[in-house]
Structures are given as structure tokens and as C-alpha cells.
Amino acid sequence: MEITNILFAGVGGQGILTSSRILALAAVHAGLDVKMSEVHGMAQRGGNVDTHVRIGHKVPSSLIPEGAAHFVVAFEKLEALRYMHFLRPGGTAFVCPQEIHPLALNLRKDESYVKDVDAVLRAHAPNLVWVDAVSMAKEAGDLRMVNVILLGALSTRLSMKEEDWEAAIRERFSAKVQEACLASFKRGIAYVSAPV
Amino acid sequence: MPKLMLGNEAVARGAWEARAAFGSGYPGTPSTEILEALSTYPDVTVQWAPNEKVGYEVCMGASLAGVRALVTMKHVGLNVAADPFFSSSYMGVNGGLVVVSADDPGMASSQDEQDNRSMARAAKVLMVEPYDAEEARWMTREAFALSERFDSPVLVRMTTRVCHHTGVVHPAERAEWASKGFIKDIPKYVLLPSHARLRRAKVGERLEKALAFAEQSDLWNPIFKGSSEIGVITSGVSFGYVRETMPEASVLKLGITNPLPMERIRAFAKTVKRLVVVEELEPYVEEAVRAAGLAVEGRSLLPDTGELNLPLVEKALLGNAQDQITVDMAGVKVPGRPPTLCPGCSHRGIFTLFRDMKLRVMGDIGCYTLGALKPLAAMDACMCMGASVGMAEGLEMFGGPKEKGKTVGVIGDSTFFHSGIPGLIDMIVHGSHATLVILDNRWTAMTGGQPHPGTGKDIHGADAPRLNVAEVCRALGVKRVREVDPYDLEATRAALEEELAAPEVSVVVAVAPCLLGGRIPKGEPVSIDLDLCNRCGACIRVGCMAIHEKDGFPDVDPDLCGGCGVCEQVCEPGAIVLPSGK
Numbered sequence: 222m223e224i225t226n227i228l229f230a231g232v233g234g235q236g237i238l239t240s241s242r243i244l245a246l247a248a249v250h251a252g253l254d255v256k257m258s259e260v261h262g263m264a265q266r267g268g269n270v271d272t273h274v275r276i277g278h279k280v281p282s283s284l285i286p287e288g289a290a291h292f293v294v295a296f297e298k299l300e301a302l303r304y305m306h307f308l309r310p311g312g313t314a315f316v317c318p319q320e321i322h323p324l325a326l327n328l329r330k331d332e333s334y335v336k337d338v339d340a341v342l343r344a345h346a347p348n349l350v351w352v353d354a355v356s357m358a359k360e361a362g363d364l365r366m367v368n369v370i371l372l373g374a375l376s377t378r379l380s381m382k383e384e385d386w387e388a389a390i391r392e393r394f395s396a397k398v399q400e401a402c403l404a405s406f407k408r409g410i411a412y413v414s415a416p417v
Numbered sequence: 418m419p420k421l422m423l424g425n426e427a428v429a430r431g432a433w434e435a436r437a438a439f440g441s442g443y444p445g446t447p448s449t450e451i452l453e454a455l456s457t458y459p460d461v462t463v464q465w466a467p468n469e470k471v472g473y474e475v476c477m478g479a480s481l482a483g484v485r486a487l488v489t490m491k492h493v494g495l496n497v498a499a500d501p502f503f504s505s506s507y508m509g510v511n512g513g514l515v516v517v518s519a520d521d522p523g524m525a526s527s528q529d530e531q532d533n534r535s536m537a538r539a540a541k542v543l544m545v546e547p548y549d550a551e552e553a554r555w556m557t558r559e560a561f562a563l564s565e566r567f568d569s570p571v572l573v574r575m576t577t578r579v580c581h582h583t584g585v586v587h588p589a590e591r592a593e594w595a596s597k598g599f600i601k602d603i604p605k606y607v608l609l610p611s612h613a614r615l616r617r618a619k620v621g622e623r624l625e626k627a628l629a630f631a632e633q634s635d636l637w638n639p640i641f642k643g644s645s646e647i648g649v650i651t652s653g654v655s656f657g658y659v660r661e662t663m664p665e666a667s668v669l670k671l672g673i674t675n676p677l678p679m680e681r682i683r684a685f686a687k688t689v690k691r692l693v694v695v696e697e698l699e700p701y702v703e704e705a706v707r708a709a710g711l712a713v714e715g716r717s718l719l720p721d722t723g724e725l726n727l728p729l730v731e732k733a734l735l736g737n738a739q740d741q742i743t744v745d746m747a748g749v750k751v752p753g754r755p756p757t758l759c760p761g762c763s764h765r766g767i768f769t770l771f772r773d774m775k776l777r778v779m780g781d782i783g784c785y786t787l788g789a790l791k792p793l794a795a796m797d798a799c800m801c802m803g804a805s806v807g808m809a810e811g812l813e814m815f816g817g818p819k820e821k822g823k824t825v826g827v828i829g830d831s832t833f834f835h836s837g838i839p840g841l842i843d844m845i846v847h848g849s850h851a852t853l854v855i856l857d858n859r860w861t862a863m864t865g866g867q868p869h870p871g872t873g874k875d876i877h878g879a880d881a882p883r884l885n886v887a888e889v890c891r892a893l894g895v896k897r898v899r900e901v902d903p904y905d906l907e908a909t910r911a912a913l914e915e916e917l918a919a920p921e922v923s924v925v926v927a928v929a930p931c932l933l934g935g936r937i938p939k940g941e942p943v944s945i946d947l948d949l950c951n952r953c954g955a956c957i958r959v960g961c962m963a964i965h966e967k968d969g970f971p972d973v974d975p976d977l978c979g980g981c982g983v984c985e986q987v988c989e990p991g992a993i994v995l996p997s998g999k
Contacts, residue, residue, distance in 0.1 A: 232754065242421070245583055249421050256549065256657075257583045259423075260525070261446055261865075266784065267962050268756035282657030283549075283582040286727045288744075303751045305744045322965035322974070323754040326792045328954035333752050333965060345744055 224277035226285040230304040231296030233270045236368035241272040246389035248276045251381040256283035298338045313348040366405035373409020422586040424579045427550040429454035431557030436594040438484035441472035444864035445491030446526035447580035448519035456876045468835040469494035473501045480514040483596035485561045492520040492533050503540045507616040509568035513561030519575045522697045523724040532698040537572045537675040544572040544675035546653040550584035567627045578654045628676040637672035648689030655695045658730040760963040761979040763903045763929035771795035781805035783829035784863045792958045806840025813851035822917045827854045831861040831869040844922045845894050852916045853924045857886045858931040890924045897923035906986045941996030942978035949992035956984040
């Protein structure tokens with residue numbers, strides 16, 4: 222079994238670490254080896270955050286090289302652009318269409334966000350799947366569900382079974398929110414499985 | 418049942434399995450989570466110390482009492498603890514003493530990337546290097562046994578990528594172990610010069626014994642037999658890159674890297690045509706191998722700064738790193754997203770004032786170091802923990818009329834307790850005119866909100882004695898000590914102006930708790946009256962993520978803004994409106 226590489230990208234505080242941990246837990250429940258690399262410390266203060274998850278029968282190292290990710294899961298559009306070059310040929314990007322503005326330095330000629338970011342993304346990501354997890358989470362009544370919705374979408378392309386994911390979600394979340402998380406996870410699956 | 422653990426959590430697990438009775442240290446990325454994880458286990462006492470030196474010394478006391486103790490720190494923390502580290506090497510241990518140094522190649526969260534393997538060699542202390550979480554568990558566990566067997570502290574040398582990767586761990590039962598109690602031994606434990614000279618001989622004997630062990634240990638220093646074309650010597654995180662890049666290569670993996678098993682290395686070298694060392698940072702192993710007269714490559718193939726990764730090791734070993742990047746992002750300029758003070762952070766107002774008052778600012782280590790970044794850019798130097806105080810004293814003394822009445826040191830409360838107090842004593846006894854600003858937000862914030870002596874909580878969140886920063890300064894002898902609310906810019910500015918003008922040492926304590934982790938509920942956001950806005954940009958220049966430009970005007974993100982009011986106070990036309998009731 223070849224190692225599958227999944228890169229999560231977003232802004233500190235968006236739940237990137239939690240998502241990566243659930244994915245890694247699902248891999249353990251499926252009896253696979255997994256290594257993931259995370260960011261702690263100064264970078265978390267509003268900076269961009271990326272985590273690398275590598276899954277296989279035997280995973281020797283934890284960092285995904287540029288151009289080697291099977292999947293990029295981006296919680297924010299600018300961060301999707303920043304990490305797009307990690308995708309390998311034929312790789313897929315799941316992008317949540319959210320915009321979080323980096324710190325502006327100047328009012329008059331602000332260049333803190335890419336203009337026409339949607340078009341730029343479309344032009345550069347050969348396989349781009351928009352997952353509007355923020356709207357779906359708002360509909361579900363809890364913004365914190367964004368990460369499990371994105372994981373639901375991602376899960377349709379990975380080898381782990383739904384019960385492995387369920388076990389991972391139950392392990393990670395308190396009993397109080399487990400059912401809501403599982404329901405949101407399924408919304409993510411349904412979203413990308415629905416015929417266009 | 419295998420468990421998923423962070424490398425740091427696995428270190429804690431290993432210490433618990435070894436029946437460590439005590440853990441101490443000072444928070445510092447990438448080491449912080451070790452003690453936090455250890456504090457969740459039963460039967461172990463865990464404390465945050467005011468600094469690494471104290472943490473080390475309390476652990477030494479615990480070791481002398483006969484129990485096993487773990488002390489953790491980041492690489493630069495070992496500089497602070499270097500004094501007891503070097504001397505404890507001569508004393509040896511009673512209960513096992515394990516020191517974790519979490520090095521930071523690439524400086525993800527640090528001011529330098531020193532390679533602490535050199536520290537272990539210089540102190541003549543045993544050192545082990547785990548490569549992943551499972552090794553972090555068993556090597557930490559076994560490090561306690563090595564410590565007692567060879568009568569030495571043992572350094573577990575971690576790096577950011579080992580600390581902060583998560584992997585599959587196979588937890589084991591706890592070891593059988595019981596305290597021997599204190600054993601009186603004056604020549605061993607009282608390092609008078611006459612005793613120390615005797616102990617130095619013992620240190621030599623101990624290293625000989627440890628070397629003999631390392632030479633024959635297949636567990637610690639395993640050889641993976643492969644092709645005779647190339648043999649790679651490696652340790653720590655680099656082992657994974659080597660195995661993945663060249664599964665067919667012969668590999669000598671060093672788990673014990675002080676003392677270095679040179680006969681084992683020599684024997685390994687004889688079995689291969691080409692010998693390469695793959696290691697991060699300093700050519701620590703490579704130079705030793707070369708000094709032993711062996712032909713070896715290493716730094717000629719790999720950089721001596723930053724982290725290694727698969728492409729770098731591929732290029733070094735195979736000479737043909739493929740240019741795999743297929744998504745061509747040329748022509749797309751993605752704006753950076755540097756770390757920044759949180760929206761609502763109490764430091765923002767202080768640094769806005771420093772900038773607007775054109776002060777000379779000697780900074781320190783913490784979240785507030787971010788005050789050096791644009792658009793605040795209100796810090797002129799930052800070196801190491803506690804240094805702001807002494808640097809402010811020296812700069813004010815010799816800066817001439819330009820710096821007179823303009824120089825401040827700025828330091829966080831945790832950093833003040835860590836190593837700022839001796840600097841303040843120096844200012845007092847030498848009659849410095851500089852002003853020290855202490856940012857008292859009650860927590861060690863940058864590392865995620867650990868308690869310190871001014872917090873009033875222990876590592877479990879239970880109530881603990883609390884030291885008051887202003888009272889400590891007064892007790893030391895500072896006559897001009899005042900507390901300010903850093904959200905009140907006018908009052909804080911007035912206080913700074915008065916204290917800067919005073920011809921004696923003065924301390925301004927800015928008191929406002931850190932907002933991190935939802936300890937303080939987010940308030941209602943401000944709003945902007947665009948009819949009043951003159952687009953001067955003053956609100957943008959306080960450097961808050963909650964305000965950005967939209968169609969040429971400032972725009973507030975209500976999900977981020979908690980209505981702290983700093984931008985409202987710098988808005989001259991009064992276009993920023995506070996939430997009602999504030």
C-alpha cells in the first residue's frame with residue numbers, strides 16, 4: 222500500500238489540529254500506520270497553519286514533500302492558494318469558501334488578499350471541490366462543525382470505513398456533541414456524493 | 418492496544434511507565450506539552466518552575482531523595498539550566514534524572530537553532546535521541562534506567578518534528594521500581610574542588626562504561642543490513658527520511674549519541690563502500706567519525722541549518738530530487754499571514770503608544786515580541802529571556818541625550834519571574850533612569866497559557882499562592898511602581914510620560930489578563946460610522962486582525978472583534994463606535 226498524503230491548511234484557531242487528529246485516529250482504527258506533523262507555538266497566533274497526515278501500512282516520516290499530497294483540505298481560500306503546490310499530479314483540493322483577511326498594513330492600497338481569489342483557485346487547481354462547510358455548519362446551528370463536515374467530504378476518497386471514522390469521532394468528542402458531529406460528518410459525505 | 422500520541426505525550430507516557438515521581442520545567446515550544454501530559458497521570462507530582470534552572474535543581478533534589486525525576490525545557494532553556502546541568506554531571510544521581518531538551522531546527526518558535534548534542538558532549542552527560550513517538554516513549558522510560566546504571570543525568574534530545582508529530586505508540590505496563598531514599602555521601606554530592614577532582618575521574622570511568630554498553634547494544638544502536646554500496650549513519654528524525662528515501666541502504670541508527678560508539682561505527686563502515694552521515698544542524702556525528710580517521714560524507718551533501726526533509730535527503734543520497742511540483746503557482750502572489758497579537762490583546766495599546774511616543778524599546782521573549790512586526794514595529798531589540806531589563810539599563814546609560822528619557826524595557830510577567838528580577842536589581846543598585854514596563858497578563862501566554870508564580874494556579878488549575886508583580890518590585894526597592902490599565906490609552910500614556918521623565922528607576926505594570934482559551938468571554942464588536950471616517954488609517958495601524966480594508970474604508974469583522982476599544986481611542990474623527998454600554 223502506497224502512503225497516502227493529506228495536507229490540511231488554514232488559519233490558527235480553525236480546528237485544523239482537531240481535524241488532523243480525527244483523520245489519524247480513523248487510520249489507527251482501520252489498523253493502519255500513521256504519522257502526522259503539526260504546528261504549535263508562535264505560528265498559531267493568527268498565522269497560517271498546516272498539518273501533514275501520512276497514512277499507510279508503514280509510514281517512516283511525517284512531512285509531506287511539495288508536489289506529493291494526494292489531498293489538500295483547505296479551510297480558507299487564501300490558504301488553499303498558499304498550499305496548492307503541495308498537490309501531486311491528479312491530486313484533489315477540498316476548499317471551504319471562507320475568507321479570513323490577514324493583517325492589513327495600509328488602508329489606501331491594501332494588498333492583504335488576492336483579488337478574484339475564486340478564479341485564481343479554479344485556474345490553478347485541476348481537481349477542485351468546493352465544500353461550503355461554513356454555511357452547512359451554520360444550518361446545523363454550530364460553527365464548530367466545519368471540520369467534521371470537511372472530513373466527511375474527504376472520507377469519500379479514503380480507504381477507511383465509515384465505522385472507523387465513527388469510532389474516531391466518538392473517541393475525540395465528548396458524549397454531548399458526538400451525535401451532532403456524526404450527523405455533520407454525514408452531511409459532508411452526502412454533499413460530495415450528491416449528483417451534480 | 419496502540420494509541421495515537423504526540424511525541425511529547427509519548428515522553429510523558431515513558432516517564433510515567435518508569436515510575437517517575439516528579440516532573441518540573443519551564444514552558445517553551447516545542448517542549449511544553451510534555452509536563453502538561455505528565456500532569457494527567459496519577460502518582461506523579463508535576464510543577465511548572467519559574468525557570469529551567471530552578472526546575473532542574475528541584476529535580477536534582479528529588480533525585481537525591483531517591484526518586485526518579487524528569488525535567489523538560491526547550492533548547493535555549495538548557496542554557497539557563499546549564500549551570501546545574503554541567504555540575505550535576507559530576508555529582509551523578511541517586512534516583513534516575515532525565516533531562517529533555519527540545520531543540521528547534523529551523524527556528525519555528527525560537528531565537529536560535531543551537532544543537533544541544535554539543536551540550537551533552539561538553540557536560541559529559543549520556544544522551545539518547547528518539548526518532549518518533551514510540552521511541553520517545555521507550556527511550557524516555559529506559560533513560561531512567563541508564564541514568565541509575567551509569568550514575569549520570571541522561572539528556573533525551575528531541576527536536577520540533579519529533580515533539581510535534583503524532584504517531585502510533587504501544588504503551589507498556591509500568592516498571593517495577595522503588596525509591597532507595599536519601600543516601601548520605603558528602604564527597605559525591607558536595608562539589609568542593611577537592612571532591613570535584615575525584616568526581617571528574619568518576620565521570621571518565623562512567624563514560625567508559627557507558628561507551629562499552631553503547632558499542633554492544635543492538636537495541637539502542639541497531640544496524641539495518643542492506644546494500645554494501647552505501648551505508649548511512651543517522652539518528653533522530655532523520656532516520657525516517659533515510660529509510661523512506663533509500664530502503665535498500667545499510668543503516669546504522671544511533672539511539673545513544675553520547676558517548677558515540679566509534680568501534681561500532683568503524684565496523685559498520687567496513688561493510689559498505691560509501692559512508693554518509695545524515696543529521697540535522699551541526700556535523701556532530703560526522704566530525705567525530707572523520708576525527709576517527711574514516712572517510713565520510715555529510716555536510717557536503719546537506720545543509721547545516723534548518724530541518725531536513727524527504728527532498729533534501731533524496732537529493733543527498735540519490736542525487737536526483739525530482740522536481741515534482743505540478744501545480745504552477747508562478748505569477749500568483751499569495752500575501753503572507755504572519756503571526757500577530759490576538760484581537761483584543763492587552764499588549765496592542767501599549768505597543769501603539771510605544772510607537773506613537775517614538776520610544777526606544779528593549780523587548781523580551783513572549784507574545785509581545787510580535788510588537789516588533791508591522792504595522793506596530795515598536796521594538797528595537799529582543800535577545801533572550803529576561804534580557805530586556807539589562808539591555809534597557811545599558812542602552813539608557815550610554816545612548817546619550819537621544820535615548821535619555823526615551824528608553825523602556827518591556828517584559829512579560831512570566832518572563833519577569835523567569836529571569837527579569839536580577840536585571841531589575843541591577844537597575845536599582847546602579848541608579849538606572851530607565852523605565853521597565855511589565856506586561857502582567859497573568860499567564861505564560863505564548864506557549865498556550867501555562868500558570869506562573871503570578872497566576873495563582875498550579876498546573877492542574879487548582880488555587881496556588883500568587884506573587885504580585887508590583888509588590889515584588891516595591892519589595893526589591895523600586896520607589897516608583899505603578900499599575901495601569903493598558904486598555905486605557907490616555908492614562909497609560911500619562912503614566913509612561915511621567916515615569917520616563919523621572920530621574921530614577923521606575924516600573925509600570927500593565928495589568929490585564931490574557932484573553933486566550935476563552936477565559937474571558939468575547940465582548941460585542943465595535944462598529945464604524947463611515948460618514949465620519951476620514952480614511953486616515955489610524956485604526957488599521959494598531960495592527961488588529963479584526964479590522965481590514967473594504968472598498969477603501971476600514972471594515973470590522975464582528976466574529977473576531979470583542980470591542981476592546983483600542984482602535985476607538987486612536988480614531989480622531991470618532992468614527993469607531995463602541996458597543997452600547999461600554
